[in-house]
Amino acid sequence: MPGGQDKLTRTTVRTITDLARLAGVSPGTVSRALAGKSLVNARTREKIVDLARTHGFRPNQMASGLRRQKTGVIGVAIPLGHDVRQQISDSFFMTLLGLLADELTDKGYDLMLRRVVPDSDPDWLDRFIGSGMIDGVIVIGQSDQFDRIEDVADGYRAMVVWGNHQEGQRHCVVGTDNRLGGRLAAERLIAAGARRLAFLGDTGPMEFAARFAGAQDIAARMGLPPVLALPTHLSPDRASEEIARHIAQAGRAIDGIFAATDTLAALCLTQLRAQGLRVPDDVRLIGFDDLPIARQTIPALTTVRQDIAAGAHGLVDLLLRRLAGESTESLVLPPELAIRETA
Amino acid sequence: MPGGQDKLTRTTVRTITDLARLAGVSPGTVSRALAGKSLVNARTREKIVDLARTHGFRPNQMASGLRRQKTGVIGVAIPLGHDVRQQISDSFFMTLLGLLADELTDKGYDLMLRRVVPDSDPDWLDRFIGSGMIDGVIVIGQSDQFDRIEDVADGYRAMVVWGNHQEGQRHCVVGTDNRLGGRLAAERLIAAGARRLAFLGDTGPMEFAARFAGAQDIAARMGLPPVLALPTHLSPDRASEEIARHIAQAGRAIDGIFAATDTLAALCLTQLRAQGLRVPDDVRLIGFDDLPIARQTIPALTTVRQDIAAGAHGLVDLLLRRLAGESTESLVLPPELAIRETA
DNA sequence: ATTCCTGTTGCAATCGTTTGCAAGATAGTT
């Protein structure tokens, strides 16, 4: 039964040496043949490649990585600083991750995902980099780890970070211009008739702080009272009740809400309705991200769009350039207003 | 300046041999000390561990993996068979992925993510397994690769799959009882007053086919007309117009819609409203998954809950058991009705 | 003093692949 025999021989060819024996050449030649180097005779190469295919041989990437000092793997770290539980399941990060996987695959890299809790493991970034398992690292979100990332950036070039750009920072970052996004949001709320603005969300993370600051810029410029900060957690369960409380307390004293993310905006919309406030008549509402959910709420959510695909592309592109030795500037993406029904 | 000197020495200690020289012992001893083996003198160990810490030494995992023939990495493959673009950003899979990352991290494993397109790379699973980079593999979704997975399962034990359980299958699977879920959904629609049911979604993937079949079971048992299949793609843009068309065509001929996922249900809700159909008065609607979005729609979505956390836990638990040599049964999780406002 | 433990340590082979160097083969030149 040829099938059985195939299976049998297949299992015996595990190493390049096995294959070499089979082909009657040395391991070195096999290695060169499979790598497609020009130093090996065309007929020999063909024979080897054939044998490799029929026996389902795959070179061991660990050994190869060790010898070549490169692994073909890019690490993706998600630091969970502020709100441990939530962020990794946050739609925005997940979407970005999916797109990153696509981009990296296209470029022939594998992706090693690591969720880290900096509070319980302050050494997370060095550990990841020093593991020898990855050729470079993409950090998704600065969280509250800006300083640590800066420290590492001095001695390690193969790193790109998704996040907010700070004047004079040393690590290479890709991200939306959050402050500008905040301005756009506030301007839109005002154009829709709002005068007393509020910002819904934790202002701790840099990205959010910048969005908040952008809104403040506009409020100040227009001579309006300062934007009221309504802090919340990110996890839906806690956020919901916090939002409910905020609205009950400040509800009629404000007429325009800028939510830090679409997810929060959607929750907010539900709570506003539950407390009898009409959107956008009583309160204008604007989100951030332009996630799919923004089109699905009723009324549909006006929001500030981040171009996630461009972000993923930029992260990978910059990282690969850095791996090739180039030094690269940070990439700041322009946000864009997506006007729908809530403001 | 001690800081500078620190940094300098730090960069020089890259290998276990460097550290050995510094500690005045042999590399073997260092290895044993860092691994916490009992064969090394307590004082020596302490000294070595101290040196390692102050110099920020991290053993190279590639080398370690090569020698020990285990890597500490679990592969997670997401086959994109049916609808290439969408699935990886599908909320359900992303949530599952996040939870898997948590579970694996807890157990001390890293996660290597690979999105594969079986149509363009029929060899995807063997390639992943044979790469030597992973100790085991979790496949998220059988997609249309059931047979290939079955083939591999015969010769490779370190694999667990998220998906649908088939009578007599050979690979170890964790998943919700989709057929039962379909029954629950149909029963609920009927209890809410529906008589002419439709199933919204592609019935190609096994999970969806089982949900559809479950609904058919009930329709047949109750003597109702067969459930109408309304096929759609999964990507939101295409799905939206397809749903609109379905509703325009079949709209008033049906009074109960069972959507294959909450995401589709949410889109459907929007389209129903756009076409002037009231939910649940004119049409009852039920989803599947119980994603966060199910609570955020208006009216809130009735749905069939999958316990994603239990799924992630089960996948990791079974895989680790298999790595330890146990042979394990598949795990079928019971779905649960989450009754809200749409049915 | 000799023998036998027990507890530590070093030595060197090993994991599987890659690659610089040198040797062998073949063809082409004078």
Place this chain on the structure above:
DNA sequence: AACTATCTTGCAAACGATTGCAACAGGAAT
């Protein structure tokens, strides 16, 4: 016939950590 070139190939040393085995020290037992 001798001598270059040009291709191919094999040899063996890496990459860095682990581990079986042997060796050594010091103490206890005889």
